[in-house]
Amino acid sequence: FFFQTDVEISLVGGSCKSPVERFWNGSSAVYILQKATHHEESNSMEESRTDDAAYASEVLPKESPGALALSVGRAKQLISLYTMVQNPNMTYLGISDLVVLPPLWARCDGSDAQHTCWIGAEPLKAGNKVTGLNIYTVSCDGPTADKTRFANLEELKMEHKIRHHSSVVTTKGFARYELIAAAAVEDTMAESGSSISVDITWNGVEEILETPPLVSAASLNIALESGDPRSPVFHLYRELQFLLALAEGLKMGVTEWPEPSESESALKLVQEFLTDLKKKLDGDCTFGNKNETEKIKCDTAAVDSCIKSIFGERGDLDFTEQLWCKMKSKCVSSYQELIDCFTLVIKSLERGEIQPWIHQGSSSFLSQLIQQSYHGKMQDVSLSDITPVQMLLEIGLEKMKKDYVSFFIGEPDTCSLLFQDYFISTSVDLQEQVHRVQKLHHMLEIMVSCTGLLQFRHENLFPLTQICMKYYKENPLNEKHVFQLPIRPALVKKFCQNDNPEVWKVEISSGHGQKEVKTTWQVSTNAPVEHGTSNNSGFLCDSTVNGSSEERLYFITMTQCSQVHFT
Numbered sequence: 001f002f003f004q005t006d007v008e009i010s011l012v013g014g015s016c017k018s019p020v021e022r023f024w025n026g027s028s029a030v031y032i033l034q035k036a037t038h039h040e041e042s043n044s045m046e047e048s049r050t051d052d053a054a055y056a057s058e059v060l061p062k063e064s065p066g067a068l069a070l071s072v073g074r075a076k077q078l079i080s081l082y083t084m085v086q087n088p089n090m091t092y093l094g095i096s097d098l099v100v101l102p103p104l105w106a107r108c109d110g111s112d113a114q115h116t117c118w119i120g121a122e123p124l125k126a127g128n129k130v131t132g133l134n135i136y137t138v139s140c141d142g143p144t145a146d147k148t149r150f151a152n153l154e155e156l157k158m159e160h161k162i163r164h165h166s167s168v169v170t171t172k173g174f175a176r177y178e179l180i181a182a183a184a185v186e187d188t189m190a191e192s193g194s195s196i197s198v199d200i201t202w203n204g205v206e207e208i209l210e211t212p213p214l215v216s217a218a219s220l221n222i223a224l225e226s227g228d229p230r231s232p233v234f235h236l237y238r239e240l241q242f243l244l245a246l247a248e249g250l251k252m253g254v255t256e257w258p259e260p261s262e263s264e265s266a267l268k269l270v271q272e273f274l275t276d277l278k279k280k281l282d283g284d285c286t287f288g289n290k291n292e293t294e295k296i297k298c299d300t301a302a303v304d305s306c307i308k309s310i311f312g313e314r315g316d317l318d319f320t321e322q323l324w325c326k327m328k329s330k331c332v333s334s335y336q337e338l339i340d341c342f343t344l345v346i347k348s349l350e351r352g353e354i355q356p357w358i359h360q361g362s363s364s365f366l367s368q369l370i371q372q373s374y375h376g377k378m379q380d381v382s383l384s385d386i387t388p389v390q391m392l393l394e395i396g397l398e399k400m401k402k403d404y405v406s407f408f409i410g411e412p413d414t415c416s417l418l419f420q421d422y423f424i425s426t427s428v429d430l431q432e433q434v435h436r437v438q439k440l441h442h443m444l445e446i447m448v449s450c451t452g453l454l455q456f457r458h459e460n461l462f463p464l465t466q467i468c469m470k471y472y473k474e475n476p477l478n479e480k481h482v483f484q485l486p487i488r489p490a491l492v493k494k495f496c497q498n499d500n501p502e503v504w505k506v507e508i509s510s511g512h513g514q515k516e517v518k519t520t521w522q523v524s525t526n527a528p529v530e531h532g533t534s535n536n537s538g539f540l541c542d543s544t545v546n547g548s549s550e551e552r553l554y555f556i557t558m559t560q561c562s563q564v565h566f567t
Contacts, residue, residue: 007070007078008036011102019067020105020118022528023138023520023559033078033106034531035068067107069531075106075119079135082121086130087566100130107531114139117529124514124563131514132565140528143553150556151521153208157508160519163562166510171205175212176503177495179453193480194224196453197502198492205506209523211496218489220454222464225479226445233441233448236403240441242328243400246393247434255389257333266331270341273326277319277354314406319356320366321399327392338388342366346381349373359402363426364394390430397433404440407447408465422473439472442479454491500552502526517561523554 001009012018013029020030070078082104084090103122110117118138123130141149157169180196202216212218227237242258249255317325323345332338348354349369358367372378381387401424423436446468450456456464464485471481489496505522522528 002036003033003078006036006074008034010034013102019530020120023118023557024103024105024120024122024136026103026122029102031102031104033070033075033104035070035107037068067531069107069109069117072108072110072112072116072119075108075116078106079104079119079121083133083135083564086121086123086133088130089566098130100125100128105136107529109531110140115141117531124565131567132563134517135562135564136559138528138557138559140555140557142555143525143527144556145551145553150208150523151558153205153506156506156519156521160508160510160517163519163560164510164517169508169510170203172507172509173200173202173205173210173212173216174503174505174507175200175496175501177492177499178502179492179495180449194228195221196224196449197221198487198495200489200492200496208506208521209501209504212489214489214493216489218487218492220450220485220487222446222450222483222485223480224442224445224449226442228445231445231448232452233444236400236441236444239328239396239400240438243393243396243434243437246389246396247431250386250389250393251431253386255335257335259333264331266327266333266337267340267344269326269331270323270344273322274344274348274354277356278348314403316359317399318358318362319370320358320362320364320395321402323366324392324395324399328396332392335388338392339383342383342388342391346378346383350378352376359398362398364398365391366395367398393430393434397430397437400437401440404437404444407444408440423469435477436472438477442477443468443472446483454487460485460487460491500525515563517563518559519561520557520559522557522559524557525552525554528555528557 003009010032011029012032018024018030019032024030082101086098086101088098100123103120105118105120108116108119114137116137117140118136120134120136120138122134122136124132124134153171157171160169161167176197176199178195178197180194198218198220200212200216200218202212228234231237245256245258314321327338327341332341345366346369350373352373355374356370358370369378369381405424423440425436426433428436443465447456447461447465450464451461454460464483467483467485471483475481503522503524505520507518507520509516509518511517
């Protein structure tokens with residue numbers, strides 16, 4: 001809504017991203033004040049709003065350069081009004097029943113000497129009563145590579161002591177390192193939206209920009225989008241895309257077939273495959289010896305084996321899985337060719353020309369036909385309508401489930417209850433089964449990336465797998481979700497020693513409980529605010545040292561807190 005025509009006010013809470021989360025760690029809803037942009041248009045739209053959702057979509061603060069800031073003077077005036085309304089001693093205002101309002105933050109244009117970019121006010125409460133306010137000011141400068149403009153830690157501590165009349169202060173450090181950016185040869189991960197970073201916190205900071213000590217607490221932040229061509233499991237991603245195309249075709253009634261990428265047709269490959277099986281009528285088919293398959297156990301050595309095995313085909317593919325490999329996206333190019341392939345297979349089974357081996361527990365329609373053929377009697381099959389597509393989808397789904405299980409568990413026959421109950425369950429429809437396989441692939445991409453980047457062993461992969469499985473058992477596929485894993489700082493030691501942090505912050509604090517006050521000094525490679533403009537001298541303006549653009553540029557941000565007590 002709007003205040004005095006020039007101020008736009010939004011209430012931000014719930015799942016909405018707060019624009020002040022970098023400076024304020026509160027969890028409640030907040031008022032965001034900024035310069036009004038479309039007052040007249042908003043008034044006309046207000047009349048046509050039909051529900052709260054539509055209203056919320058209009059008033060959310062703009063997280064873009066389009067968000068306009070208020071002048072510092074105007075912001076201070078609004079904070080003063082907010083303070084008066086919250087002060088129970090202001091009886092002359094005639095407010096009989098005071099309501100504790102959400103915290104209020106105002107965007108500022110940095111036009112003052114301190115380059116103030118935010119001013120905030122947060123009520124201090126005792127029960128249902130407001131006893132005072134925390135007043136925050138956030139100033140920003142840069143970007144700059146000139147480290148002489150960086151603060152001195154001892155001076156920051158002394159300034160905090162003087163401001164808050166405190167004799168003892170504590171310091172806490174925070175640093176974030178982007179691991180993917182540091183490891184990638186090409187800067188393509190950022191474009192894909194993928195990110196792996198580590199947040200490190202420690203107590204007892206001794207100097208500005210110090211390297212985090214090994215006694216720190218570290219947390220890995222992982223957000224990965226599948227489909228990076230450089231991924232060692234990209235071949236599985238492409239196979240999954242064909243599976244998704246079949247599932248979509250089954251749902252919509254129209255399947256888009258890919259162009260064949262090889263000279264041999266799927267029909268020819270299936271014919272050769274069946275001919276080879278006919279030569280082995282005694283059933284001694286070479287599908288891979290399960291006894292020779294390496295038994296995967298949950299230890300460090302097993303992880304290496306799993307990582308290596310997932311890069312190629314499994315050694316225990318049964319008949320239907322091998323058939324899928326012949327017919328998948330690089331070969332099958334039409335609906336008719338699919339029918340012809342399955343016709344060859346079914347006739348060979350009916351004539352008893354082949355007696356292929358299949359995995360125990362296979363539930364696809366083709367597996368049922370194969371089991372029937374063992375007894376010399378098969379049901380009639382009409383390869384029309386969606387039947388051929390569904391048959392191909394089923395065998396592909398079973399094959400890919402076992403591919404992922406062989407990585408996460410090891411032996412497919414020793415699945416955990418979680419996999420049995422959810423990820424490889426056949427009690428749900430095919431579309432949901434495919435959706436769950438997508439989740440498995442995303443989890444695999446995460447595991448492989450962390451293993452390649454950080455040489456993860458079982459002690460790290462196991463809890464990360466549990467975190468991912470728990471999330472995906474309760475939520476739909478979301479490749480933008482950030483998975484967090486506590487790790488030992490030693491795992492990222494080389495990144496901390498050899499690379500510059502994306503964010504480095506020191507927090508100086510004194511007092512306890514509601515009387516605690518903090519001063520925060522931070523440098524970051526990304527602009528800490530969305531509403532900076534180059535028109536304001538010194539506020540978010542480019543600068544380098546001696547004209548050099550090779551040194552890392554940092555934005556410098558200072559957040560200070562002061563308290564106003566009403567009682």
